[in-house]
Amino acid sequence: MVIFLISLIIIALVIYLGVYLFKRHKAKQIEVYQAKVNEITENSLEKELAEISKLNLSGDSLTEFEKVDKNYREIVNRKLPEISELLNDLRELNQHYQFGRINHELKDVDEKLSGTVAQFEKIKEELKNIRKVTEEHQKAVEELSEKYKDLRKTLLAKSFSFGPSSDKLEEQLGKLEQQFNDYTKLMESGDYVKSAKPLSDLQDATAEMEEKVEKIPPIFKSLKSVFPDQLKELNSAVDQLLKEKYVFHEDLKKKLADIQKMVDKNFENLKKVDLKNATKLDEKLTTDIDKVYDEIDQEYRARKVVEKNYNYYQDFVEHAERQEHELLIDLDRLSQNYELTHNEFEEAHDLQVQIQAIRKDFDNFTKQRSEGVIYSDELKRQKDNIDKLTKIEKKQKEINDGVSNLWKEEKEAQKAVQGFDLEIHRMRRDVEKLNLPGLSREYTDYFFKVSDEIENLDEALGQIQINMDEITKALINTQSDLDVLGDKTKEIIDCATLSEEFLQYANRYRTRYPEVEEAYKKASQLFNKEYNYVDALDTISNAVEEVEPGAYKRITDDYESQEQAQRQYPMN
Secondary structure, three states, rough: OOHHHHHHHHHHHHHHHHHHHHHHHHHHHHHHHHHHHHHHHOOOHHHHHHHHHHOOOOHHHHHHHHHHHHHHHHHHHHHHHHHHHHHHHHHHHHHHHOOOHHHHHHHHHHHHHHOOOOOHHHHHHHHHHHHHHHHHHHHHHHHHOOOOHHHHHHHHHOOOHHHHHHHHHHHHHHHHHHHHHHHHHHHHOOOOOOOHHHHHHHHHHHHHHHHHHHHHHOOOOOHHHHHHHHHHHHHHHHHHHHOOOEEOOOOHHHHHHHHHHHHHHHHHHHHHHOOHHHHHHHHHHHHHHHHHHHHHHHHHHHHHHEEEEEEEEHHHHHHHHHHHHHHHHHHHHHHHHOOOOOOHHHHHHHHHHHHHHHHHHHHHHHHOOOOOOHHHHHHHHHHHHHHHHEEEEEEEEHHHHHHHHHHHHHHHHOOOOHHHHHHHHHHHHHOOOOOOOOOOOHHHHHHHHHHHHHHHHHHHHOOOOHHHHHHHHHHHHHHHHHHHHHHHHHHHHHHHHHHHOOOOOOOHOOOOOOHHHHHHHHHHHHHHOOOOHEEEEEHHHHHHHHHHOOOOHHHHHHHHHHHHHHHOOOOO
């Protein structure tokens, strides 16, 4: 029973604590809403509304302000009191623990208060915009007034710098003044909404007038002073240069006359205060006059260079012609005895054609210079031709160097063939001295092949017109083949001589060593019947070395010593 009572007490305490906490939570919610109401009340807009109401607004501006004021009164006089009353009711309900109604009423308060706060913030922003627009218009009036005064002052003090634009600018400034007065009246009426468009138009018109006042004086100065002086100077210069037989890419007198017409036209643009077209034409005038100056300067400088280079150019052409004449004579003479295989004639004739074209250019200039030429074109032509002559001279030298050594090469080739002939005859004598039983077919074929090559070379050099390229190639091949023949000949001489020595030396062992006897017979067969002196030497020397180690080295060393001595002290 005691436990039951304790449980009831605990449950009761829990329920009481829950109710207490819930009540406390709702009370806090109510106070939060009350604080928002108080915040709006404390941040009263009455002062702001009163100040704006003193601005004497009218028209759309007044309508807009009255709407804002009405909305604010609705918040202060109806919505906030209504919400405050609801909050008092909620406090009463909370005291009596009517939590079901409290939740429903709190939701309603939240919706109403949120809408009221949003409306209050919107009203604040609208009031801020009204004041901002008012201040902007007031500031704009002050700025435009200052700008107008500056424009009026400039036009009065510097009317001479505007030339034919002065009257029109005065007229436009008068219209601007009227436009400013109309706007000022509209603004003073307090209708800032309707005055927004006139303000924008007035600002644009003022900016346009400022641009004209700024840009017209330098244009007029160019038309009045700069361009006339330049045209006078250019006309005088062109007249003088034409007397001196200068020629230009276009008719500069006509060009200057056209520029003068543009000057006259731009005076009309200024008279109409047509700044857009006046600016464009001013830029074109500057560009066209600069082009005339550039054309004159270009031709003047070009003539100085052309005249300075004239003698050098003439000497270069004549030198190239002489070189070409001599080159063609040399080629013709050499072609009587040599085949020119590197297109020397074709290349030389091509150079001749180029030189003739350059000569024609030079002669044409020489004839026309007294009547007048476009010197900038002639300078380019002169530079191009001098570059061509430099390359032509280099090519002439290359051709000449290529053929000038033909006679020397021929003599060297003849000397080489004579050397080949002496060498092959020496080889033949050296072989014949051995009185060999014969020579292999392979050796004799190669010998006669090399002999024929030497004979063919000799015949080629004996022709009326020789081809040194082919002869040079044949010399290289024959020298190589002769070297191979020399190696083959030495091999035959060495092997045949040593074979005979080993065969003679083997006689002392033939009766005692059957293998030596057999090798002797085989080597003799190879030597006397087959003329294979290399195998004959290998056969008999190996047999002797078997029965007398070291014999091969001793005999070959003796042979080499004798050969070396003979090379050092040859016998006649």
